[in-house]
Amino acid sequence: MTQATESPTTPRAGRSPRDTWWAALAGVLAGAAGLAVAELVAALVAPGASTLFVGGAAVVDAVPPWLKDFAVEAFGTNDKAVLLGSMGVVLALGAALAGWLELRRPPWGALLIGAVGVVGAMVAVLRPGATPLWALPSIVGIGGAVLLLRSAVARLRPATDLRAEAGTAVDRRGFLVVSGIAAGVAVLALAGSRVVSAGSAAVNVVREKIRLPAARETAPPVPAGADLELDGLAPYVTPNPDFYRIDTALRVPQLDPAEWSLEVHGMVDEPFTITWDELLALPLEEHHVTLACVSNAVGGDLVGNALWLGYPIRALLERAKPQAGADMVLSRSDDGFTAGTPLDVLQDPDRANLLAIGMNGEPLPVDHGFPARLVVPGLYGYVSATKWVTSLKVTTFDADQGYWTPRGWSALGPIKVQSRIDVPRGSVAAGAVTVAGVAWAQHTGIGKVEVRADDGDWVTAELAETTGSDTWRQWRVSLDLDAGDHTLAVRATDADGLVQTDAEAPPAPDGATGWHTVDVSVG
Ligand SMILES: Nc1nc2c(c(=O)[nH]1)N[C@H]1C(S)=C(S)[C@@H](COP(=O)(O)O)O[C@H]1N2
Ligand SMILES: [Mo]
Numbered sequence: 001m002t003q004a005t006e007s008p009t010t011p012r013a014g015r016s017p018r019d020t021w022w023a024a025l026a027g028v029l030a031g032a033a034g035l036a037v038a039e040l041v042a043a044l045v046a047p048g049a050s051t052l053f054v055g056g057a058a059v060v061d062a063v064p065p066w067l068k069d070f071a072v073e074a075f076g077t078n079d080k081a082v083l084l085g086s087m088g089v090v091l092a093l094g095a096a097l098a099g100w101l102e103l104r105r106p107p108w109g110a111l112l113i114g115a116v117g118v119v120g121a122m123v124a125v126l127r128p129g130a131t132p133l134w135a136l137p138s139i140v141g142i143g144g145a146v147l148l149l150r151s152a153v154a155r156l157r158p159a160t161d162l163r164a165e166a167g168t169a170v171d172r173r174g175f176l177v178v179s180g181i182a183a184g185v186a187v188l189a190l191a192g193s194r195v196v197s198a199g200s201a202a203v204n205v206v207r208e209k210i211r212l213p214a215a216r217e218t219a220p221p222v223p224a225g226a227d228l229e230l231d232g233l234a235p236y237v238t239p240n241p242d243f244y245r246i247d248t249a250l251r252v253p254q255l256d257p258a259e260w261s262l263e264v265h266g267m268v269d270e271p272f273t274i275t276w277d278e279l280l281a282l283p284l285e286e287h288h289v290t291l292a293c294v295s296n297a298v299g300g301d302l303v304g305n306a307l308w309l310g311y312p313i314r315a316l317l318e319r320a321k322p323q324a325g326a327d328m329v330l331s332r333s334d335d336g337f338t339a340g341t342p343l344d345v346l347q348d349p350d351r352a353n354l355l356a357i358g359m360n361g362e363p364l365p366v367d368h369g370f371p372a373r374l375v376v377p378g379l380y381g382y383v384s385a386t387k388w389v390t391s392l393k394v395t396t397f398d399a400d401q402g403y404w405t406p407r408g409w410s411a412l413g414p415i416k417v418q419s420r421i422d423v424p425r426g427s428v429a430a431g432a433v434t435v436a437g438v439a440w441a442q443h444t445g446i447g448k449v450e451v452r453a454d455d456g457d458w459v460t461a462e463l464a465e466t467t468g469s470d471t472w473r474q475w476r477v478s479l480d481l482d483a484g485d486h487t488l489a490v491r492a493t494d495a496d497g498l499v500q501t502d503a504e505a506p507p508a509p510d511g512a513t514g515w516h517t518v519d520v521s522v523g
Contacts, residue, residue, distance in 0.1 A: 035050075099153060121134075331389050336403075438474055445473075462476050
């Protein structure tokens with residue numbers, strides 16, 4: 001199958017458009033088989049090192065802030081599905097191109113696919129926490145794809161064999177057999193990788209068995225009046241399955257608590273490491289805290305409220321004894337994500353920050369950071385809420401920066417006062433119309449919410465109860481609306497008297513501003 005036999009006298013290959021399509025198909029099948037084999041090898045030797053996953057992770061890390069912003073705004077929490085879908089399309093087109101090239105200009109098609117493997121292997125070993133073994137899935141998988149492609153497409157090329165009549169020696173049967181093998185390998189390897197990783201989804205089994213200790217300091221009960229229980233209004237406490245999820249992980253870390261530990265180190269006098277069992281033995285606290293994502297657009301739903309169980313980060317820092325000059329804690333996730341949180345915020349005795357292990361009465365869901373994450377009231381998630389957290393490094397803003405800072409987001413991320421109209425949406429009957437929603441200014445608290453229709457006067461809404469200043473508050477007001485189209489607007493004022501600005505700003509670099517408006521047709 002070497003090209004040494006090719007000479008100017010060789011009958012020209014790939015003349016028939018039909019063969020071109022077949023070659024493109026062979027490229028796609030060989031590529032699919034290669035990626036599936038890489039999945040399987042990864043599942044066996046290094047979960048997280050699959051070519052698709054490391055490629056996607058590298059894309060996520062490389063996307064410019066405006067694109068990340070756009071993706072989150074346009075697709076919300078479906079941004080990962082969209083990324084994987086687009087990658088699939090690009091890869092399929094690339095593989096088809098490789099098939100075509102392999103027919104017309106061998107061995108360029110094979111080289112193209114091989115190059116993907118080399119890049120995949122390099123990107124893999126450069127991932128946080130990777131070992132040289134991480135190169136294996138790409139090498140084995142893409143190596144297999146190269147062989148399959150060469151062998152399939154060679155059969156579409158008229159043989160140079162003297163016994164063969166030019167044009168009749170195209171071995172279509174052989175081509176179909178090799179292509180069929182490629183398709184079979186793709187399906188079997190993919191199925192195999194699913195079986196193997198289902199075994200490693202044992203983390204779910206471990207999680208289900210965990211019984212968290214009760215809190216030493218329980219949260220104040222949710223007052224009866226905290227939830228207005230209106231249809232369409234976000235509930236005061238967000239159920240775990242409905243809680244927004246934002247992270248850079250295409251495959252979330254699967255951490256076994258038995259092997260998990262948190263290292264507290266850096267500019268401290270007494271560095272230490274704490275294990276899961278040690279953490280569970282500490283006096284735990286519970287707090288209701290509303291998390292918000294800096295990428296949330298005005299009126300968006302990347303915000304949620306939960307009851308968190310954990311141990312104060314403040315107490316961990318006290319034990320480690322930070323040194324003079326330190327002003328930041330760089331928290332690191334098992335998957336390499338980092339957040340830089342001001343040290344004074346974490347040391348504030350009045351701020352209920354947590355190394356959290358429980359969410360709404362269960363162990364943290366795997367997507368939300370199992371077995372442990374940080375929760376800091378009043379700061380956007382990207383500078384505080386590290387999931388799958390394994391290290392707290394006491395350091396300085398000069399020496400270190402969190403994941404999003406060099407990507408165009410502000411180093412500091414205090415949450416801005418915001419409010420959202422949840423009901424009504426769409427059309428309503430004329431007369432008294434109930435308008436309701438949520439407002440948040442974590443750690444300061446909400447002092448007032450006002451609503452207006454069109455350019456009318458602001459009407460002060462009734463505020464629902466809350467457990468404290470660290471959560472959002474529901475609000476409700478009744479407006480008299482006559483038939484026609486109306487625009488409702490809301491603005492909140494925090495407990496310090498700061499009025500939510502109407503100046504519109506996009507999420508980057510430090511959080512969107514502006515008033516949420518909703519168009520309703522009243523009939
Ligand atoms: N390991 C890790 N932790 C992370 C992130 C991440 O990408 N990786 N994203 C942060 C961001 S931007 C937000 S808004 C919150 C979201 O937490 P949630 O998914 O539990 O709602 O997690 C934070 N913690
Ligand atoms: Mo975020």
